[in-house]
Amino acid sequence: MLRPLDDVRIVDLTQGISGPFCTQILRDLGAEVIKVEPPSGDISRGTGTQHEKTGISYVSFNRGKKSIVLEVEKPEHRELFLKLAEKSDVIVEGLGPGKSDELGIGYEDIKKRKQDILYLSITGYGHQGLFKDYSNSDAVIQALSGFMSITGEAGGEYMKAGVPLADVFSGIYGAIGVLAGIIHRRKTKESLYIDLAKLNVMLSAMPDSVSKYFNTGITTRPKGCRHQLVGFFGPAEAKDGSVICMAAQEHQFKALTEILGLEGLEKDERFNSMDKRCINAAELEPIIFSRTREMTMEELTEKLLARKIPAGPINTLDRILESEYVKYHHLIMEVNDSNEKAYRVIGSPMKFEKFEMLESDFVSRLGEYTKEILAEITGTDKPGSEEDAK
Amino acid sequence: MTERPLSGIRILDLTRFMAGPLGIQILENLGAEIIKIERSGQLAEFSRSTEPTFGTTSAYFMAINSGKKDISLDLNKEEHREIFLKLAEKCDIVADNFRPGVTEKLHIAYEDVKARNPNIIYSTVSGFGYEGPYRSQGCVDTVAQAMSGFMSLTGREDGEPVRGGSSIADVCASLYEAAAILAAVIYRDRTGEGGFVDIPMLSSMLSVSEEMAAEYLNCGTEFKRCGNRDRQKALFQTYPALDGSVMIDASEEKYFAAFVRLLNIPELLEDERYGTAEKRLLHAEELEKILSAVTRTMTMTELADACRAAGIPAGEVNTLERISRSGYIEDQKMICRVHDAKEGNFKVLGLPLKFDQFEIPNEKFVPQPGEHTAEVLKDILGMSEEEIQKFF
Numbered sequence: 126m127l128r129p130l131d132d133v134r135i136v137d138l139t140q141g142i143s144g145p146f147c148t149q150i151l152r153d154l155g156a157e158v159i160k161v162e163p164p165s166g167d168i169s170r171g172t173g174t175q176h177e178k179t180g181i182s183y184v185s186f187n188r189g190k191k192s193i194v195l196e197v198e199k200p201e202h203r204e205l206f207l208k209l210a211e212k213s214d215v216i217v218e219g220l221g222p223g224k225s226d227e228l229g230i231g232y233e234d235i236k237k238r239k240q241d242i243l244y245l246s247i248t249g250y251g252h253q254g255l256f257k258d259y260s261n262s263d264a265v266i267q268a269l270s271g272f273m274s275i276t277g278e279a280g281g282e283y284m285k286a287g288v289p290l291a292d293v294f295s296g297i298y299g300a301i302g303v304l305a306g307i308i309h310r311r312k313t314k315e316s317l318y319i320d321l322a323k324l325n326v327m328l329s330a331m332p333d334s335v336s337k338y339f340n341t342g343i344t345t346r347p348k349g350c351r352h353q354l355v356g357f358f359g360p361a362e363a364k365d366g367s368v369i370c371m372a373a374q375e376h377q378f379k380a381l382t383e384i385l386g387l388e389g390l391e392k393d394e395r396f397n398s399m400d401k402r403c404i405n406a407a408e409l410e411p412i413i414f415s416r417t418r419e420m421t422m423e424e425l426t427e428k429l430l431a432r433k434i435p436a437g438p439i440n441t442l443d444r445i446l447e448s449e450y451v452k453y454h455h456l457i458m459e460v461n462d463s464n465e466k467a468y469r470v471i472g473s474p475m476k477f478e479k480f481e482m483l484e485s486d487f488v489s490r491l492g493e494y495t496k497e498i499l500a501e502i503t504g505t506d507k508p509g510s511e512e513d514a515k
Numbered sequence: 516m517t518e519r520p521l522s523g524i525r526i527l528d529l530t531r532f533m534a535g536p537l538g539i540q541i542l543e544n545l546g547a548e549i550i551k552i553e554r555s556g557q558l559a560e561f562s563r564s565t566e567p568t569f570g571t572t573s574a575y576f577m578a579i580n581s582g583k584k585d586i587s588l589d590l591n592k593e594e595h596r597e598i599f600l601k602l603a604e605k606c607d608i609v610a611d612n613f614r615p616g617v618t619e620k621l622h623i624a625y626e627d628v629k630a631r632n633p634n635i636i637y638s639t640v641s642g643f644g645y646e647g648p649y650r651s652q653g654c655v656d657t658v659a660q661a662m663s664g665f666m667s668l669t670g671r672e673d674g675e676p677v678r679g680g681s682s683i684a685d686v687c688a689s690l691y692e693a694a695a696i697l698a699a700v701i702y703r704d705r706t707g708e709g710g711f712v713d714i715p716m717l718s719s720m721l722s723v724s725e726e727m728a729a730e731y732l733n734c735g736t737e738f739k740r741c742g743n744r745d746r747q748k749a750l751f752q753t754y755p756a757l758d759g760s761v762m763i764d765a766s767e768e769k770y771f772a773a774f775v776r777l778l779n780i781p782e783l784l785e786d787e788r789y790g791t792a793e794k795r796l797l798h799a800e801e802l803e804k805i806l807s808a809v810t811r812t813m814t815m816t817e818l819a820d821a822c823r824a825a826g827i828p829a830g831e832v833n834t835l836e837r838i839s840r841s842g843y844i845e846d847q848k849m850i851c852r853v854h855d856a857k858e859g860n861f862k863v864l865g866l867p868l869k870f871d872q873f874e875i876p877n878e879k880f881v882p883q884p885g886e887h888t889a890e891v892l893k894d895i896l897g898m899s900e901e902e903i904q905k906f907f
Contacts, residue, residue, distance in 0.1 A: 127702075127705065127706060128702075129698045129701040129702040129705070132705075142726070150694065154698050172747070173726065173730055174733070174734045174736070181726070181729045181730050181733055181734065184729060185725045185729035186725065186726070232871075250843070250847075251847055254843070254847060255841065255842060255843050255846050258823075259829075259830060260764065260823075260828030260829065260830070262764060262828050264830075265764070265829065265830035266830070267762070268753070268761070268762035268831060268833065269830040269831060269833055269838060270833070271835040271838045272680065272681065273680075273762075273832050274832060274833060275681060275835070276678075276679055276680035277670070277677055277680070278670065278671075278674055278675060278677060281671075281674070282671070282742075282743070283743075283753075283760065283832050284669060284677055284742065284743060285669075285753075286665070286668075286669050286679050286683070286723075287665070287668030287670070287740055287741060287746075288665060288668055288669075288723045288724045288726075288727065289723075289726070290679070290683065290723060293687075293723045293725070294686070294687070294690060297690040297691060297694060298690065298867055298868060301693050301694050301697060301868065304694060304701065305520045305521070305545050305697060305868075306520070306870075307701055308520040308521065308697065308700060308701060309517075309872065311701075311704055312518075312520065313517050315517065315872055316872075317871065317872050318870065318871035319868060319870055320868070320869040320871075321867065321868055321869075322847065322867065324843070325847055325849055325867035326867045328838070328844065328849065328867070330683060330686045332533075332579050332681075332686075332863070332864060333533070333565075333574060333575040333579075333681070333682070334680070334681055335578070335839075335863070335864050336574040336575065336578035336862075336863045337567060337574040337575075338835040338836060338839055339574075339839070339850075339863065340567070340569075340574050340577075340862060343567070344834050344835050345680065345835065347677075347680055348680075349675070349677060349678065350657060350666070350676070350677070360675070360676070367676065369657050369658050371655065371658070430652050433653070435653055435654070435655050435658055436658065437654075437658035437659070437661050437662040438662060439662075439666050439676045440662050440664050440667060441737065441738075442664035442667065442727060442728055442731050442737070443731055444664070445662060445663060445664045445717075445721065446728055446732060448648075449648045450643065450647065450649065451721070453648055454644060454647060454715070454718055456718055456721060468729070468733050469729070469732040470725070470728070470732065471721055471722055471725050471729065471732075473722075474714065474715060474718030474719040475691055475694070475695045475698070475712070475713075475714060476644070476712070476713040476714070476715075477695070477699065477702075477710060477711070477712055478710040478711035478713075479699075479702060479710035480702070
């Protein structure tokens with residue numbers, strides 16, 4: 126079966142999450158990814174629960190990539206890297222501002238050897254400019270972007286997302302950049318430099334709030350899951366957890382009262398309009414919760430959905446991962462290492478009619494493919510080629 | 516400079532709100548011609564009336580709909596539906612974000628379009644996918660954030676689950692939408708075949724907790740909220756300042772040492788209890804108190820600058836106002852000026868990707884509802900003024 130990128134070879138010099146997530150998306154679309162690691166390995170090999178020097182974090186962002194070890198700082202290894210680039214289509218790097226040029230493996234260096242190379246550079250804040258030397262860790266980007274200042278309980282402390290949002294979104298934007306580059310190259314036979322800064326990505330993840338500030342000067346503040354402007358629109362407490370229940374409009378609120386056996390509440394003077402339900406939320410919630418607490422999350426969700434009230438349980442990860450939904454969509458894929466150790470990770474959310482996404486893949490040990498890849502690019506099989514790389 | 520990669524690609528865009536329009540906006544930035552379909556008058560897209568509004572546009576709408584030609588069609592009317600299908604014949608891509616089932620009822624579904632344009636790429640963003648559990652349920656951003664587990668991981672340890680302050684499930688699905696359409700374009704270039712592309716919001720949002728999901732699936736680890744602390748590294752967290760707070764990574768040996776020196780409490784380095792990262796993890800709470808007592812006396816800028824000067828990863832917890840005033844956004848040329856024919860000029864964010872061979876425009880229009888109806892029908896379908904008048 127043909128996949129869109131199965132004629133594309135990517136050399137991945139990135140570590141951590143954003144770059145590896147980018148090339149993993151491209152791998153899911155069929156690309157061959159050669160992951161160049163330093164002798165100490167990608168830092169994520171040491172992150173999370175370990176199994177034979179492979180951290181779970183590494184497995185979840187590096188499935189299907191061929192690991193080779195090169196020290197690009199060394200001239201002889203740099204030459205091997207450039208040879209590899211000649212036989213590849215895409216380079217993805219996240220070495221830091223100006224670093225790849227210093228090492229002689231920048232865009233211009235590669236272009237001399239491979240005139241139609243696509244070169245994606247991921248930094249925190251661009252190669253030049255105001256913040257260029259700041260730390261590009263996900264939490265710092267979440268802070269600087271203003272994202273934290275619009276996230277949190279109403280009136281409460283500014284909160285960071287409990288997941289590496291800036292890294293993950295940057296990974297997807299990186300994939301978008303490379304895919305656009307592949308189309309560009311098919312049309313023009315030209316090279317392309319693609320520049321992606323993680324802080325810019327995080328700003329773009331708040332398009333409406335930033336536009337509101339730009340055009341009115343009004344800054345968005347945290348408002349939790351409740352909505353200050355629309356009626357009953359928040360988490361309802363159930364027996365075993367909470368359920369998002371968006372019964373904002375009149376007919377939805379009326380339906381809610383019927384589900385809960387609270388008919389007539391919509392006529393109560395305190396609650397008979399969206400505005401009043403907002404103002405009197407502190408009185409309304411206990412009345413509603415006294416009934417919702419008698420139901421499980423699942424019961425309550427089903428009843429709300431049956432009456433067309435947007436609703437969903439606030440799941441913990443284990444709840445959603447064990448759900449029928451995840452099973453139905455085959456969202457969990459198996460990844461095997463060469464010792465037949467099997468891991469389970471989350472697969473791609475994208476679905477295409479014309480080709481299937483991979484249902485299983487491999488994860489490589491540090492340097493597992495060094496010998497094979499170097500033999501290919503140097504045109505020899507002699508075992509010595511692996512030695513060259515040490 | 517050459518043409519943008521998607522120049523020559525035409526997209527018929529039925530998407531509304533954010534999970535859809537944002538992805539199509541990315542493709543517009545990359546050079547595609549977008550024909551956005553709305554109902555006319557009061558029934559135009561709801562996000563035009565999301566506060567703050569300016570005439571028929573809003574801060575929300577203009578941020579994700581610039582440069583899109585806008586036509587008014589009522590797809591409940593058979594003659595308008597026929598116009599839709601004729602337009603689809605002249606397009607490369609159709610994009611929608613209706614609940615599964617809606618386009619079938621309107622006879623504008625993938626099968627209907629394919630009958631007229633066999634190589635069409637038809638992309639749909641929905642809450643739960645085109646098949647499977649919950650398929651026919653509507654979904655909004657908050658529900659996808661909640662069901663994906665994201666909210667259970669965000670917020671104070673002893674607080675309630677917190678929603679990401681922007682519509683991140685909409686954003687996430689839109690990014691995958693753009694990536695998937697690009698992949699489908701490449702596939703079509705190679706094989707001549709278009710096809711159906713299905714992006715469920717809930718699946719998209721699961722990928723933001725990829726790493727933790729893998730920990731659960733392989734080791735059974737369950738995760739709690741951890742507020743503004745790192746999940747693994749002690750003292751990588753926010754610290755209070757006079758006028759706000761600062762995110763600082765004082766976890767590693769060298770960072771911790773530099774941090775206590777700059778706070779002028781070097782005696783902590785002599786203290787046995789804090790001698791290694793593991794020990795500091797055990798005593799994180801008391802250490803945090805000691806460190807915070809000093810950081811609290813500095814302004815955000817003083818504290819963050821001092822950390823950065825000492826090589827410690829740090830960043831101010833900015834408001835949108837603070838980051839906007841920093842000069843960074845202009846410096847990065849991230850601002851796009853947009854023009855509404857009636858309301859004048861506004862500013863929104865541009866694409867966070869930059870390229871050396873082509874430029875992404877930083878001046879565009881924001882369409883009025885139906886602003887391009889006549890133009891599009893004339894230019895693309897070759898309809899005469901009279902014919903157009905007959906339909907509208």
